[in-house]
Amino acid sequence: MNAIEELTEFFAEIMKLNYIQAALNWDLEVNMQNYKSVEGRSKQVALLEKLIHKRVTAEKVGKLIREAEKLSNLNEIEKAMLREVTREYDLATKLPEKLVTEIAETSILGSKEWREAREKSDFSIFEKILEKTVELQKEKAEKLETHxxxxxxxxxxxxxxxxxxxxxxxxxxxxxxxxxxxxxxxSSPNRPDDSIFSKQYDQDKQY
Structure with a gap:
């Protein structure tokens, strides 16, 4: 197995971890109505983000990228894959693990605060974590410094x-x-019929 094949296999596993994280986020938005359980979910997502970050930034990945760049027989798909893997590796290695996990955890907690603030029409519930989210994203951008x-x-x-x-x-x-x-x-007097949005639908038929 050459370097490009190893990279393909390695990042296929990382994509599976990303799919797991996406499923957890979907479950949070669709099924988890209990606010008390959101904190636990935020820890789960943060741990997954930590594991993904560790894998993407592993020394092995950098070594495989350097080896793959020396290969002269790559097809167009492999060249594109190597370009995207290199980009992901370069960006990830600029970010400290603590920042990556804190952003992931704050994002989940922020979702909870936003939903509660929307239900109660009270922006103050969401304000504090929104400020934290903005500061974390600014710190992330400062670390990356691509523009x-x-x-x-x-x-x-x-x-x-x-x-x-x-x-x-x-x-x-x-x-x-x-x-x-x-x-x-x-200002138009014409109004579309939006009654479809207020109807009740059988949940069993939606699966």
């Missing part, structure tokens, strides 16, 4: 190559038109 501004650094994580200026150049020209369009919709 001149922090926001572009965070955007690039989810939309590689995108920046704040690039997005602003797309949306700023259409902003006035969208605002006027929304105003027209709100």
């Amino acid at each position: 001149r501004d922090l926001y572009s650094t965070l955007i690039d994580l989810y939309e590689p190559g995108a920046t704040y200026d690039w997005i602003a150049n797309i949306f700023n020209p259409i902003k006035p038109k969208l605002i006027n369009f929304v105003k027209k919709l709100n």
Whole structure:
């Protein structure tokens, strides 16, 4: 097994851990109505994030990447895989484990606070953890430092190559038109039939 094959196998396991984490998050949003149980879930997700981070930043990964870069017979799929694995490794190695786990835990706890604040129409319930979330994301962006501004650094994580200026150049020209369009919709006497949203549906038929 050469380096690229080992990397493929290694990151396939990491993807499975990501799927487990996604399932836990889905279960939190859909099934966990008891706020007291959310703290336990936050610890579970933080532990998974810690395990994933340890695997992605392992010395073995860096070694395999360097070996794979020397291979001359990679096909286009393997080249793309190596590019994305290298990017993920480079970014992950810039972030301390403590920060990664704290962000994961805070995200879950923040979900709980947000739901409670929405139900009670009380922003103060969510305000404190929102401030913490923003500070953690700023710290993350400062560690990564892939762009001149922090926001572009965070955007690039989810939309590689995108920046704040690039997005602003797309949306700023259409902003006035969208605002006027929304105003027209709100002032129109015509209202769509939205009764479908208030009907009751058999849960058994949804699976």
